[in-house]
Amino acid sequence: MKLTVLGIGSATPVLDRNPTAHLLTTEHESILIDCGEGTQYQILKYKLKPSKIRYIFISHLHGDHYLGLIGLVSSMNLGRRTDDLHIFGPRGLAEILTLQFQCSNTFLHFKIHFHENDTEKAQQIWQTDLLTIESIPLSHRIPCCGFLFREKPQKRKIIKELLPQGLSIEQLKGLKEGNDICDIEGKVLYKNDALTKPADTPRSYAFCSDTIYKPDIVEQISGVDWLYHEATYLHNLVKQAHERYHTTALEAAQIAQQAGVKTLLLGHFSSRYGSLQEFQTEAQQVFGNVVLAEEGKTYEIKSTKTTNAG
Numbered sequence: 001m002k003l004t005v006l007g008i009g010s011a012t013p014v015l016d017r018n019p020t021a022h023l024l025t026t027e028h029e030s031i032l033i034d035c036g037e038g039t040q041y042q043i044l045k046y047k048l049k050p051s052k053i054r055y056i057f058i059s060h061l062h063g064d065h066y067l068g069l070i071g072l073v074s075s076m077n078l079g080r081r082t083d084d085l086h087i088f089g090p091r092g093l094a095e096i097l098t099l100q101f102q103c104s105n106t107f108l109h110f111k112i113h114f115h116e117n118d119t120e121k122a123q124q125i126w127q128t129d130l131l132t133i134e135s136i137p138l139s140h141r142i143p144c145c146g147f148l149f150r151e152k153p154q155k156r157k158i159i160k161e162l163l164p165q166g167l168s169i170e171q172l173k174g175l176k177e178g179n180d181i182c183d184i185e186g187k188v189l190y191k192n193d194a195l196t197k198p199a200d201t202p203r204s205y206a207f208c209s210d211t212i213y214k215p216d217i218v219e220q221i222s223g224v225d226w227l228y229h230e231a232t233y234l235h236n237l238v239k240q241a242h243e244r245y246h247t248t249a250l251e252a253a254q255i256a257q258q259a260g261v262k263t264l265l266l267g268h269f270s271s272r273y274g275s276l277q278e279f280q281t282e283a284q285q286v287f288g289n290v291v292l293a294e295e296g297k298t299y300e301i302k303s304t305k306t307t308n309a310g
């Protein structure tokens with residue numbers, strides 16, 4: 001599971017920062033999370049493949065989180081995309097895009113499935129072969145939710161070098177499920193743990209977009225591997241942060257610390273700040289493992305321990 005950050009800025013544009021967009025990729029899937037203005041240029045710049053994106057999740061309808069969508073989808077159409085695209089977003093997004101396509105007389109060569117998020121509820125909203133996705137209710141000036149991506153438990157891994165010759169496909173499948181290899185009388189020929197090793201612990205990524213400090217999300221995101229949390233301001237501007245329904249770096253770190261996450265990724269920095277180092281320093285007062293998001297950088301979300309799952 002890899003995460004590429006495409007934008008670290010907030011609403012007011014600045015030349016050297018792009019608005020929010022993250023690309024989460026797994027072995028089979030490419031998922032775009034938020035799509036601020038210019039996201040398709042960031043995708044080109046960092047040599048990512050828009051054709052592979054099957055899912056787009058939009059947290060809320062402030063422009064710095066979705067104004068890149070019409071451009072990206074239009075370019076997918078110019079590129080003769082035929083694969084279905086799933087777009088998850090709050091109420092209104094489907095109407096906005098549909099009107100834009102109508103007014104530009106655009107006919108898509110592929111199908112868009114719109115899914116309306118209930119931004120008030122923490123619930124599973126989708127699953128793929130590898131992942132489940134939940135909404136995380138956030139508190140912002142307009143309806144807004146984050147997203148929690150969790151890998152499903154995987155099957156045990158076969159140690160190829162130790163495999164005896166001549167096993168059937170059924171026996172190999174059984175090994176992955178944790179079964180022993182037995183003869184027709186049921187006598188164990190090979191114990192499962194002699195031929196397999198445990199699956200990796202499922203990895204998880206929580207994306208917490210624009211929100212005021214909201215500690216009641218802690219339970220839902222407890223123990224995730226990577227938590228992205230907005231940190232628009234430093235804590236000396238906490239009053240301003242709260243008036244605008246945003247979070248400070250210190251507060252984001254408090255959420256990370258309370259939730260016991262492994263890594264905290266900060267972004268959505270206000271245009272008023274040139275240097276960002278102070279965000280890390282401030283957050284590290286309460287939480288050790290803080291990463292400042294950098295545009296174009298890809299972070300590997302690793303599992304930290306193994307389990308006997310599956």
Ligand SMILES: [Zn+2]
Pocket residue numbers: 010011062064065210268
């Ligand atoms: Zn924003």
Ligand SMILES: [Zn+2]
Pocket residue numbers: 060062140210
């Ligand atoms: Zn916003």
